[in-house]
Amino acid sequence: MGFSEDIAKLSEQVRKRVEQVVGEEATKMALIQPFLSVLGYDVYDPTEVMPEYVADFADKKRSGQFEKVDYALAINGTIVMLVEAKARGQKAEAHDGQLSRYFNGLLKTKVAIVTNGIEYRFFTDLRDKNRMDKEPFFSFNVLEYNSKEIENLKFFHRAHFDATAISRQAEEMVYLKGMTYLVGNLLRSPSENFVRFLVTELGKVSIGYEVQGKITNKVIEKFEPIVKKSIQSSLLELMTRSLSQEMAQAVEIGKDYNALLEAEDIEEEQELEDSKIITTEEEIKAFKKIKAIVETSPKFNLEVQYKDTVNYFGLNLGKTNWWFLRLHLSSQKKSFITRMFVDEAQSLAPGFEVQDLSSSSGDVASKVIISDVNDLDDLAPLILRCYEMEAAKH
Numbered sequence: 001m002g003f004s005e006d007i008a009k010l011s012e013q014v015r016k017r018v019e020q021v022v023g024e025e026a027t028k029m030a031l032i033q034p035f036l037s038v039l040g041y042d043v044y045d046p047t048e049v050m051p052e053y054v055a056d057f058a059d060k061k062r063s064g065q066f067e068k069v070d071y072a073l074a075i076n077g078t079i080v081m082l083v084e085a086k087a088r089g090q091k092a093e094a095h096d097g098q099l100s101r102y103f104n105g106l107l108k109t110k111v112a113i114v115t116n117g118i119e120y121r122f123f124t125d126l127r128d129k130n131r132m133d134k135e136p137f138f139s140f141n142v143l144e145y146n147s148k149e150i151e152n153l154k155f156f157h158r159a160h161f162d163a164t165a166i167s168r169q170a171e172e173m174v175y176l177k178g179m180t181y182l183v184g185n186l187l188r189s190p191s192e193n194f195v196r197f198l199v200t201e202l203g204k205v206s207i208g209y210e211v212q213g214k215i216t217n218k219v220i221e222k223f224e225p226i227v228k229k230s231i232q233s234s235l236l237e238l239m240t241r242s243l244s245q246e247m248a249q250a251v252e253i254g255k256d257y258n259a260l261l262e263a264e265d266i267e268e269e270q271e272l273e274d275s276k277i278i279t280t281e282e283e284i285k286a287f288k289k290i291k292a293i294v295e296t297s298p299k300f301n302l303e304v305q306y307k308d309t310v311n312y313f314g315l316n317l318g319k320t321n322w323w324f325l326r327l328h329l330s331s332q333k334k335s336f337i338t339r340m341f342v343d344e345a346q347s348l349a350p351g352f353e354v355q356d357l358s359s360s361s362g363d364v365a366s367k368v369i370i371s372d373v374n375d376l377d378d379l380a381p382l383i384l385r386c387y388e389m390e391a392a393k394h
Helices: 003-020 024-038 097-105 147-156 163-188 192-205 217-269 271-276 281-294 342-348 380-393
Strands: 049-053 069-075 078-085 111-115 119-123 138-141 305-308 313-316 323-328 334-338 354-356 366-370
Touching: 003 024, 003 147, 024 049, 024 069, 024 078, 049 078, 069 097, 078 097, 097 111, 138 147, 147 163, 163 342, 192 217, 281 305, 281 313, 281 323, 281 380, 323 380, 342 354, 342 366, 342 380
Parallel strands: 078 111
Antiparallel strands: 049 069, 069 078, 111 119, 119 138, 305 313, 313 323, 323 334, 334 366, 354 366
């Protein structure tokens, strides 16, 4: 089952039980812990999901008890997220000061969540490094969400968690929201300065469009309705062009992803013909390079094996379905498939073409185009990340 289906199933469960959930403890058990499970965290492992977490630097309250957070989530011994729980029905807007104190004190922790079991508000340190922001950079409502929010939520899944990628995504989300608001206001109601800027720039399109003389308030008034009409015309053209491009791209991605799925089905059918498969020197060279790269991992030492099939040369961790790379080296246009989000793959493969092969069902895949096996040396960070992501699952 894909991530989107897991969230949809959770949403339905929450919808059915939400009215019976009363109080903070019931909210934790019935709503929050199932959500953490969908994000890939083992709620029954106290080294991974630590309830009522008390840090070494915690202050005592007036009651004599130490300050604590409701949950601390850890990956390989490092706390990556803090969660403060509110009772279902309470607002998830305000958070207690102890959450920010914990966030500020745990320097490797870059995500804090405040939730009432329905809405999850994600905080980080965009404004001041190692100081929790007052406003969330992302909110997710488990009862009301869209596909884009699902894509954003995937960044916090245990299998894909990367603090650097989350910080980069958080910054983009915050400034994109602000810029969208600003541009939207300008397009709906162009300001005088905006109209003046456009009129001034007209001459750069062509000398024939240049406005002669001084640009006075009277000239601005004359051009205001023209600017509004040009905005409407431009937006219509952009939407029409974008829709056509997306339809064409969807067809190509669908072909690529279907080919990937067909390759998996064909693999079983080709078992009897494995003896006919010839593993090339190029594939062995690629295997040796990849093996040398993954052996540098400070976290894992699972043995890497290969499986040569009719359709691809796969690298796995002992079982064929534990694969982390699938190479296509026989054609002129060489490439390999990863189980990584395209944004993260692109960030780790600067200068290389990366295509998104993720399906609507939530299965994650991306394709990296290479010209030669020697390109694998330049892609060592990406290959190592793919290996460690798959190793973390097992």
